[in-house]
Amino acid sequence: MRGDVQTFDLAEVTRRSLNQALHDATDGASFEVVNPRGAHAVACGITSDIDVVVRGSVGYYCAGMHQQGRVRVEGNASTGLAENIMSGEVHITGNATMSAGATGCGGLLVVGGNSGARCGISMKGVDIVVGGNVGHMSAFMAQAGNLVVCGDAAADLGDSIYEAQIFVRGDVESLGADCVEKEVRPEHLDTLGRLLAAAGAAAGGADPGDFRRYGSARRLYNFTIDDVDALAAEAAVEREVAGR
Amino acid sequence: MTERSVGTSTGTSDDDIDPLATSDPDYWHLRESYTFDRNVIAEIRRAANTGIYRIRGWGAKRRMPTLDDLVFLGASMSRYPLEGYREACGTDVVIGEDRAERPVHLRIPVTIAGMSFGSLSAQAKEALGRGASAAGTSTTTGDGGMTAEEREHSSVLVYQYLPSRYGMNPDDLRAADAIEVVVGQGAKPGGGGMLLGQKITERVAEMRTLPTGIDQRSACRHPDWTGPDDLEIKIGELREITDWQVPIYVKVGAARPYYDTALAVKAGADAVVVDGMQGGTAATQDVFIEHVGIPTIAAIPEAVRALRELGVHRREVKLIAAGGVRSGADVAKALALGADAASIGTAALIAIGDNDPAYESEYRELGTSAGYWEDFQSGTDPAGITTQDPELSARVDPELAGRRLANYLQVLTIETQILARANGKSHVLNLEPEDLAALTVEAAAMAKVPLAGTSWVPGAD
Numbered sequence: 001m002r003g004d005v006q007t008f009d010l011a012e013v014t015r016r017s018l019n020q021a022l023h024d025a026t027d028g029a030s031f032e033v034v035n036p037r038g039a040h041a042v043a044c045g046i047t048s049d050i051d052v053v054v055r056g057s058v059g060y061y062c063a064g065m066h067q068q069g070r071v072r073v074e075g076n077a078s079t080g081l082a083e084n085i086m087s088g089e090v091h092i093t094g095n096a097t098m099s100a101g102a103t104g105c106g107g108l109l110v111v112g113g114n115s116g117a118r119c120g121i122s123m124k125g126v127d128i129v130v131g132g133n134v135g136h137m138s139a140f141m142a143q144a145g146n147l148v149v150c151g152d153a154a155a156d157l158g159d160s161i162y163e164a165q166i167f168v169r170g171d172v173e174s175l176g177a178d179c180v181e182k183e184v185r186p187e188h189l190d191t192l193g194r195l196l197a198a199a200g201a202a203a204g205g206a207d208p209g210d211f212r213r214y215g216s217a218r219r220l221y222n223f224t225i226d227d228v229d230a231l232a233a234e235a236a237v238e239r240e241v242a243g244r
Numbered sequence: 245m246t247e248r249s250v251g252t253s254t255g256t257s258d259d260d261i262d263p264l265a266t267s268d269p270d271y272w273h274l275r276e277s278y279t280f281d282r283n284v285i286a287e288i289r290r291a292a293n294t295g296i297y298r299i300r301g302w303g304a305k306r307r308m309p310t311l312d313d314l315v316f317l318g319a320s321m322s323r324y325p326l327e328g329y330r331e332a333c334g335t336d337v338v339i340g341e342d343r344a345e346r347p348v349h350l351r352i353p354v355t356i357a358g359m360s361f362g363s364l365s366a367q368a369k370e371a372l373g374r375g376a377s378a379a380g381t382s383t384t385t386g387d388g389g390m391t392a393e394e395r396e397h398s399s400v401l402v403y404q405y406l407p408s409r410y411g412m413n414p415d416d417l418r419a420a421d422a423i424e425v426v427v428g429q430g431a432k433p434g435g436g437g438m439l440l441g442q443k444i445t446e447r448v449a450e451m452r453t454l455p456t457g458i459d460q461r462s463a464c465r466h467p468d469w470t471g472p473d474d475l476e477i478k479i480g481e482l483r484e485i486t487d488w489q490v491p492i493y494v495k496v497g498a499a500r501p502y503y504d505t506a507l508a509v510k511a512g513a514d515a516v517v518v519d520g521m522q523g524g525t526a527a528t529q530d531v532f533i534e535h536v537g538i539p540t541i542a543a544i545p546e547a548v549r550a551l552r553e554l555g556v557h558r559r560e561v562k563l564i565a566a567g568g569v570r571s572g573a574d575v576a577k578a579l580a581l582g583a584d585a586a587s588i589g590t591a592a593l594i595a596i597g598d599n600d601p602a603y604e605s606e607y608r609e610l611g612t613s614a615g616y617w618e619d620f621q622s623g624t625d626p627a628g629i630t631t632q633d634p635e636l637s638a639r640v641d642p643e644l645a646g647r648r649l650a651n652y653l654q655v656l657t658i659e660t661q662i663l664a665r666a667n668g669k670s671h672v673l674n675l676e677p678e679d680l681a682a683l684t685v686e687a688a689a690m691a692k693v694p695l696a697g698t699s700w701v702p703g704a705d
Contacts, residue, residue: 015484016484016488019484019485019487020487023487040477040480040481041477041480041481041484041485044481044484044485045414045484045485045486047414059477060468060469060474060477060478060481061468061477061478061481064481064485065414065417065485067414067415079468079469079474080468080469080481083467083468084409084412084414086413086414098468099467099468102409102467102468103409103412103467103468105412105413105453118467121467121468122408122409122463122467124409124453125453140467141463143452143453143454144453162454162455162458163455221455221458221459222441222457222458222459223296223440223459224295224296225294225295225296226293226294226295226296227293227294228292228293228294229293
């Protein structure tokens with residue numbers, strides 16, 4: 001935290017006044033939010049290089065569309081934590097429910113506890129590190145970025161995945177359509193090492209060498225289109241040749 | 245029939261004969277099956293050859309009840325018409341003045357529906373922006389995000405917030421004049437977008453964070469909310485991120501318009517866009533286009549019923565009706581049924597040159613004809629509109645095409661005024677169901693207006 005810390009008590013002031021202050025803030029400012037009491041859309045749409053600490057649990061879309069600076073939540077978060085994050089960092093000490101980091105385009109999301117279903121759904125470049133487990137359909141239709149899971153992954157991991165990469169240290173209940181295990185090469189160990197270091201204590205000292213990598217088999221990228229007419233034409237030519 | 249002399253007297257070769265159109269008695273025994281007509285047979289053969297469902301653009305082509313099945317009653321002894329050139333007939337529409345710091349002000353009650361860069365060329369998007377801006381109305385982005393060109397050339401730009409979130413950028417969200425949360429569209433309520441590999445060029449791929457050349461199938465459901473309670477929270481987030489500056493619309497395909505509209509109002513929408521099944525698409529399964537959703541004429545009254553019951557009709561929440569709107573008559577009828585504006589997509593593309601007969605020889609090479617072109621997914625559009633091919637898209641002159649669209653929008657508006665004045669209305673939004681009669685029992689039941697010449701509204705208490 002840098003400079004003077006401005007405190008917003010959501011038991012006293014509205015979410016609107018908090019978010020407006022965050023949107024109006026200049027680089028370097030620091031904020032503390034107390035008594036969030038599960039409020040939705042806390043600290044969403046931040047555009048400057050500021051620090052925000054939320055002491056307590058938040059509702060949906062905390063730090064949604066985050067663009068710069070750091071948001072740290074000391075508690076749990078409901079659906080859509082850091083959805084569509086563009087850059088900067090969002091770090092939560094507790095658990096995040098569904099769709100954490102959904103459609104994130106960049107930056108870093110760190111979940112200290114577990115993350116529920118569809119963690120990293122449609123992610124587009126964000127890096128997500130989860131200290132615990134992730135729920136079913138995580139990284140569904142994930143397009144780009146890295147999902148690092150220090151615990152286990154529930155069913156249908158990486159279903160219909162594009163070019164995102166998934167790293168899991170524990171067990172994978174099942175892989176979704178078109179998601180396959182891939183070789184861990186030195187560059188992947190570098191990526192893992194960088195992300196685990198960035199996640200700090202949330203990663204629990206996990207070793208990059210303990211992870212397995214999953215990604216797209218790229219079999220669903222294009223439609224499979226038959227052409228029986230062409231085969232029939234070939235067969236007709238063969239019959240004609242044979243008949244001569 | 246070994247001797248086929250049919251048509252030779254007119255100089256036509258045998259190959260050109262349409263057996264069902266000829267006057268030659270030799271063919272009178274032929275009877276096309278209503279169930280298995282040639283179109284059906286062609287589709288079965290195509291499916292048997294390829295093993296893949298038919299994908300195409302455009303909207304539903306089947307016959308269905310439409311706004312054409314309604315007529316205006318006009319003025320009579322008890323209703324006074326307004327003078328066409330002497331008495332004012334307002335056309336402006338305001339959206340979001342209840343909640344947004346910057347409500348949307350439209351000069352005309354016709355908007356341009358969401359169509360993406362990617363499905364359309366950059367030139368076509370620019371033309372839509374130029375035409376709409378000249379006419380004083382809005383354009384809308386689509387799946388794939390906002391381009392600098394469309395922002396620059398659209399004085400009022402609505403930013404679509406879609407399930408795929410392709411190209412979704414909070415800076416663009418804040419740069420928009422309104423946000424439209426897309427739940428569905430008329431061509432495919434319950435389906436996601438499609439953009440086939442031929443159109444995923446490097447620029448399109450980069451905007452959507454996808455590999456080039458893939459057959460892209462967009463998500464059909466939002467990734468971070470499900471259901472109306474979540475949507476209310478999502479709209480709250482969008483308002484917070486944009487500091488409550490701009491209106492928020494919710495767009496639904498016409499499926500259950502009464503409930504969908506009520507739930508959109510409950511979720512906090514400033515406008516509800518209801519898109520009937522005639523609504524177009526750049527690419528979707530044919531089975532979706534033709535068999536899912538209900539016609540526009542059936543959807544509008546149900547949406548209006550919900551708005552009236554909630555006490556927000558023509559007040560806090562505006563209704564934009566879309567799907568097969570082609571003329572000022574369609575616009576006026578949509579308004580009379582209770583919509584605040586009508587939205588056009590397919591008609592706008594035709595105005596800027598889609599299906600242009602000037603390219604007939606090229607349509608023929610593609611196995612089609614001007615007036616039938618629907619393969620928007622192929623990227624081979626001779627008119628240069630639904631393509632990313634640089635040579636084809638260069639055929640669209642954004643300034644001239646924009647001028648055509650502005651002209652067309654002007655005609656729609658004047659036609660709407662003509663009909664409003666004929667019914668004695670000094671503002672197009674004063675049109676009302678009482679001004680209408682239905683020509684068919686179906687239309688009477690759907691539009692909830694009396695069958696012409698009777699006071700009978702089928703299904704009314």
